[in-house]
Amino acid sequence: METLDLARWQFAITTVYHFILVPLTIGLAPLVAIMQTAWVRTGKESWNKLRKFFGKILLINFALGVATGIVQEFQFGMNWSEYSRFMGDIFGAPLAIEALAAFFLESTFLGLWIFGEGRLPKWLHTTCIWLVAVGTNLSAYWILAANSWMQHPVGAVYNPETGRAELDGIGGFFQIMTNNTLLAAYSHTVATSFLVAGTFVAGICGWWIVRSVRAGRTEEARGIWRPGAYVGLIATVAAGLAVMGTGDFQGKLMYEQQPMKMSAAEALCEGEESAAFSILTIGDLSNSCEGVRHLIQLPGVTSYLGTGHFTGEESYLPGVNDLQKEYTQRYADQFGTDVDYQPNLALTYWSFRLMIGPAAFSAALALAGLWLLRKGRVTDSVWFSRLCLVALPMPFIGASFGWIFTETGRQPWVVAPNPANPVDQVYLLTQDGVSTVVSSGSVITSMVLFTLLYAGLGVTWFLLIRRYVREGVEPPPTRVDDSEVSGPEPTLTFSY
Amino acid sequence: MDLPLLWFLIIAVLWTGYFVLEGFDFGVGMLLKPFARAEKERRALLGTIGPVWDGNEVWLITAGGATFAAFPEWYATMFSGFYLPLMIILLALIVRVCAIEWRGKINDDAWRSRADWGHTFGAWVPAVLWGVAFANLVQGMHIEVVDGNHQLTGGFVSLITPFTLVGGAVTACLFLTHGAVFLALKTDGDVRRRAGRLARRMSVVSLVVAGGWGLWAQLAFSANTFSWAPFAVAAAAMVGVVVATRADREGWAFTLNALVIVAGVALVFCIMFPNVMPSSLNPAWSLSIDAAASTQATLTLMSVVALILVPVVLLYQGWTYWVFRKRLTADQFDEHEGLHPTRIRAFEPAGARPTPALPDGAARPGGITPGQGSAAGPAGTSGPDGSAPGPADTSGTS
Numbered sequence A: 001m002e003t004l005d006l007a008r009w010q011f012a013i014t015t016v017y018h019f020i021l022v023p024l025t026i027g028l029a030p031l032v033a034i035m036q037t038a039w040v041r042t043g044k045e046s047w048n049k050l051r052k053f054f055g056k057i058l059l060i061n062f063a064l065g066v067a068t069g070i071v072q073e074f075q076f077g078m079n080w081s082e083y084s085r086f087m088g089d090i091f092g093a094p095l096a097i098e099a100l101a102a103f104f105l106e107s108t109f110l111g112l113w114i115f116g117e118g119r120l121p122k123w124l125h126t127t128c129i130w131l132v133a134v135g136t137n138l139s140a141y142w143i144l145a146a147n148s149w150m151q152h153p154v155g156a157v158y159n160p161e162t163g164r165a166e167l168d169g170i171g172g173f174f175q176i177m178t179n180n181t182l183l184a185a186y187s188h189t190v191a192t193s194f195l196v197a198g199t200f201v202a203g204i205c206g207w208w209i210v211r212s213v214r215a216g217r218t219e220e221a222r223g224i225w226r227p228g229a230y231v232g233l234i235a236t237v238a239a240g241l242a243v244m245g246t247g248d249f250q251g252k253l254m255y256e257q258q259p260m261k262m263s264a265a266e267a268l269c270e271g272e273e274s275a276a277f278s279i280l281t282i283g284d285l286s287n288s289c290e291g292v293r294h295l296i297q298l299p300g301v302t303s304y305l306g307t308g309h310f311t312g313e314e315s316y317l318p319g320v321n322d323l324q325k326e327y328t329q330r331y332a333d334q335f336g337t338d339v340d341y342q343p344n345l346a347l348t349y350w351s352f353r354l355m356i357g358p359a360a361f362s363a364a365l366a367l368a369g370l371w372l373l374r375k376g377r378v379t380d381s382v383w384f385s386r387l388c389l390v391a392l393p394m395p396f397i398g399a400s401f402g403w404i405f406t407e408t409g410r411q412p413w414v415v416a417p418n419p420a421n422p423v424d425q426v427y428l429l430t431q432d433g434v435s436t437v438v439s440s441g442s443v444i445t446s447m448v449l450f451t452l453l454y455a456g457l458g459v460t461w462f463l464l465i466r467r468y469v470r471e472g473v474e475p476p477p478t479r480v481d482d483s484e485v486s487g488p489e490p491t492l493t494f495s496y
Numbered sequence B: 001m002d003l004p005l006l007w008f009l010i011i012a013v014l015w016t017g018y019f020v021l022e023g024f025d026f027g028v029g030m031l032l033k034p035f036a037r038a039e040k041e042r043r044a045l046l047g048t049i050g051p052v053w054d055g056n057e058v059w060l061i062t063a064g065g066a067t068f069a070a071f072p073e074w075y076a077t078m079f080s081g082f083y084l085p086l087m088i089i090l091l092a093l094i095v096r097v098c099a100i101e102w103r104g105k106i107n108d109d110a111w112r113s114r115a116d117w118g119h120t121f122g123a124w125v126p127a128v129l130w131g132v133a134f135a136n137l138v139q140g141m142h143i144e145v146v147d148g149n150h151q152l153t154g155g156f157v158s159l160i161t162p163f164t165l166v167g168g169a170v171t172a173c174l175f176l177t178h179g180a181v182f183l184a185l186k187t188d189g190d191v192r193r194r195a196g197r198l199a200r201r202m203s204v205v206s207l208v209v210a211g212g213w214g215l216w217a218q219l220a221f222s223a224n225t226f227s228w229a230p231f232a233v234a235a236a237a238m239v240g241v242v243v244a245t246r247a248d249r250e251g252w253a254f255t256l257n258a259l260v261i262v263a264g265v266a267l268v269f270c271i272m273f274p275n276v277m278p279s280s281l282n283p284a285w286s287l288s289i290d291a292a293a294s295t296q297a298t299l300t301l302m303s304v305v306a307l308i309l310v311p312v313v314l315l316y317q318g319w320t321y322w323v324f325r326k327r328l329t330a331d332q333f334d335e336h337e338g339l340h341p342t343r344i345r346a347f348e349p350a351g352a353r354p355t356p357a358l359p360d361g362a363a364r365p366g367g368i369t370p371g372q373g374s375a376a377g378p379a380g381t382s383g384p385d386g387s388a389p390g391p392a393d394t395s396g397t398s
Helices: A003-042 A045-079 A081-115 A122-151 A169-177 A180-214 A218-257 A259-265 A301-307 A320-330 A345-356 A359-372 A382-391 A394-408 A440-471 B003-035 B039-049 B053-070 B072-081 B083-105 B109-139 B162-186 B190-221 B225-246 B250-272 B296-323
Strands: A156-159 A164-167 A277-282 A293-298 A413-415 B143-146 B149-152 B275-277
Touching: A003 A045, A003 A122, A003 A180, A003 A218, A003 A394, A003 A440, A045 A081, A045 A218, A045 A440, A045 B053, A045 B072, A045 B083, A081 A122, A081 A164, A081 A169, A081 A413, A081 B053, A081 B072, A081 B296, A122 A169, A122 A180, A122 A413, A164 A169, A164 B296, A169 B296, A180 A218, A180 A359, A180 A382, A180 A394, A218 A259, A218 A301, A218 A359, A259 A320, A259 A345, A277 A301, A345 A359, A345 A394, A359 A382, A359 A394, A382 A394, A440 B083, B003 B039, B003 B053, B003 B109, B003 B162, B003 B190, B003 B250, B003 B296, B039 B083, B039 B109, B039 B162, B039 B190, B053 B072, B053 B083, B053 B296, B072 B083, B072 B149, B072 B275, B083 B109, B109 B162, B109 B190, B109 B250, B162 B190, B162 B225, B162 B250, B190 B225, B190 B250, B225 B250, B250 B275
Parallel strands: none
Antiparallel strands: A156 A164, A277 A293, B143 B149
């Protein structure tokens, strides 16, 4: 394996891993803040129990999210130094601003929220968790500004003297901040995060409703878990609609900006009008269009996703082969004629479908939950409890494949050329971005160590969360004789 | 104002913030095993840094991001050249974050012990390796210009010299002192007395090791006479720490030791000036501040952002320290935190009484074991009174 492949694998592993944890934090922090606000406003102890229960899970998750995020900040320089040199003038600013504006906010106020109970007035303590929620969502904006710029560079000029991409003045920075790719990606990512967290909360609360009803604790199901489930269900429904809307918008944008990515996602080899959306494909998708056979198709849907038209001239979409010819011609002077401009067809095709498919489980959970829990009811349906458990991991899977699609569909570019001005030289092939002084042995060493460590920590993370979910909320205070539960009264509300 | 120079200063300030604040976090972590004698003391040690360590760590992330934004060439050359040491530092920091956060989640001695070993590893390794890395910046590195780009071509071996190894010892000693002084300042009772005693001894060791290395750096590697100034400040402050710890003036000792770290970072940056990465092969190949800097537009933009946000950050971080200003004592802490490793409350029949913790030598079928290390063997030790965490103990905030 070349250093290039290893570095790509390493970035993929560390980033996908990081993004298993990220959407849960982004979505769960506001939901916990909502639960705490409900407790402060209504004084109902059930909300306090819920926010403590989900707060503990948020913290377990936050720790690993922070730990895996540290690597990302340095990985650009370690494995992708040539990329960092070429683009650092533009790419570094959002990263630095993310740390200054968001990371400090999150980490400082999370510490205040964990340890500040009893020391801070209730309203201030609640403000802390709201600031954490703001921080997590703010950090997403800045890091996506950097990523969206790689997908669709704006506000940059090529400086032939230094051979680098440079920021096009302060106006260029505002272009980067309002890049339409960024606005689409940000709304889609945040909506996805709320879908992940909403499904998580609804699934866990739903499972507990069934459990506590079957254990004869109907009061607990009705008083604590049902309101919790509703917070999750409402978040899921709202986020689900937002994911669909923003996803559709993003698809149309992608056909303008990165047609190769979208055509590859549809395994659309030759350009056609009224292109169909295939649900199932057989044949060898290994980077050639030979022998692709679509089994089940929805006529015209792909054209609609890309252009907004089912039929007619306006529904024409270019195919992978047409685009390959076009790119080869355009960049022949610079890269020669034997560069493959297609992403991995099988990967983009299937990751696109694995992004959309699993989200259906969130929808199923939302519909079932809203029906079964209507008008103050609780349920003891075993099927509902199973659906809750199956639905839990699904949005995580969808989110991961969505990013795998976005990033691998960009290949072979690390900074994709902006079709609006394709000759401004602000683009870079991935193979030209990798560090030249780092040996493949170094990358293998770090990749093996990171992967092993991440695997160990991942298993621990899962078992911890599972353990805390199964523990449930604190029971309502029973009149236990205190003398039997011995031990000193701790004077601190929380300690490590 | 010369913007690249301003950013050279800002990067120095960010690293200073990181070392001053994380310095005592590392120090406390390094002392966790050798210093604390009982579970309650370990909890008290962790309690001193508990609310703030995560915010302190962000200074590193910011220093990295700011280097990327203001000096892309420096960022690219340094991090691709320091590949293996940086990788080890990152691994250690990952382990440390999880070890701190997850330690109190399961009420089990074996679990806590593994977390504490992880924390120890995660504190000692960066404490030494950051010193090695910055000593390399002082000494000059194996930098060549390849195709118009500066590249650190020496690989891992070129980063290890007697001078850089002593540099690692310097940061380890300084952070240990910093941690001991911080503990003396933030605790009360027996821990405070012992931390004060340790600080008295450690400050003398620091004075010898750091002072010797500073002199070596100044005489062997500095082309700038003005770098004597931070050296003098550091030395004077170090003597001040020795005096203050002997007089049990904890506030002064901590302030002066922070000043030692500030002056130490200043010394490194003054010796490097006007380069960000001096080449040991050929002065012409050194990476200078101006050659490494971003464009005027980016620097202007980042200056505005930094000058607005850094004071705000300092304000609310300072407020956090004010909120948690009270001294801690070991007996404020409970022996038990977290859930029983195997017995799940909600899965007990209704009305079950909380049962005692595991008897000695009881096996744990299917208990949680942390990702590191081997699976848990039978390691049951119950609390001193055999009590289990009942409902009364689950009063954690989060």
